[in-house]
Amino acid sequence: MSSTSVYEKGLDDLVNVNSLFTIAVFIGLAYATPGQRSLDDREECHAGASISRRLVIYEVVSFSFFLLSSLLAKTLKMHIALFKDEFKSKILRIIRVVMLTLAALGSVIGCFFLLLSMIHLVEIRLGRLSCGSPATWIAAGTVMTVVSVALIFYVPTVVYILYVAWRQT
Numbered sequence: 001m002s003s004t005s006v007y008e009k010g011l012d013d014l015v016n017v018n019s020l021f022t023i024a025v026f027i028g029l030a031y032a033t034p035g036q037r038s039l040d041d042r043e044e045c046h047a048g049a050s051i052s053r054r055l056v057i058y059e060v061v062s063f064s065f066f067l068l069s070s071l072l073a074k075t076l077k078m079h080i081a082l083f084k085d086e087f088k089s090k091i092l093r094i095i096r097v098v099m100l101t102l103a104a105l106g107s108v109i110g111c112f113f114l115l116l117s118m119i120h121l122v123e124i125r126l127g128r129l130s131c132g133s134p135a136t137w138i139a140a141g142t143v144m145t146v147v148s149v150a151l152i153f154y155v156p157t158v159v160y161i162l163y164v165a166w167r168q169t
Contacts, residue, residue: 008080010161011073011103018070018107021114025063040127040136047124055124058117062110069106072099093169100165104158108151115147 038046076099083092119140123129126136 008077011077014073014103014107015070018066018073018110021110022063022066022070024114025059025066025117036124038123038125038127040131040133042127042131045127045131045133047120047128051120051123051128055117055120058113058120062113062117065106065110065113069103069110072103072106076100076103090169097162097165097169101162104162108155108158111147111151115143118143118147 036047036052040046076096079092079096079099083089119129122136122139122143126139127133129136129140
C-alpha cells in the first residue's frame with residue numbers, strides 16, 4: 001500500500017467518523033429547548049437555562065471542530081490527488097502534515113466538547129448531577145468512561161502517526 005493510499009484511507013475514515021459525530025451534535029441540539037423538565041421529580045434537580053445554554057455552546061463548538069477536521073481532511077485528499085507526482089516536494093509535504101495535524105486535532109477537540117455536551121444532555125433529561133440521582137451518575141459516568149477509553153487509544157495512535165509524518169518532512 002503506497003503512502004498516498006494510506007493517507008486517503010485514513011482521511012476517508014476521519015470524515016466518516018466526523019459525520020457520525022455531527023449527527024450526534026444535532027440530536028443534542030434538539031434537546032436544548034427552554035423549560036425542559038428532567039425525569040427527576042425534585043424541582044431543584046431540573047436543569048436550568050444555564051445548562052441548556054452551555055449545551056448549545058458545546059454542541060456548536062463541537063460541530064465547528066468536526067467541520068474544520070472534515071474540511072481539512074477533504075482538502076488534504078484533494079491536495080494529494082492533485083499533486084500526486086510531487087509527493088517528494090518539501091513544501092507540499094509540510095502543507096500536508098500541517099493539514100493532517102489540524103484535522104486530527106480538530107477531531108479530538110470536537111470529541112471533548114461533544115463529551116461535555118452529552119453530560120449536559122444527561123443533566124437535562126435525567127436531572128442535575130449535584131442531586132445525586134443514580135441514573136444521572138450512571139449515564140454521565142458511562143459516557144465519560146467510554147469516550148475516555150476511546151481517546152486513550154485514539155490520541156497516542158494519532159500522535160505516533162503525526163510524529164512519523166513530521167519526521168518524513
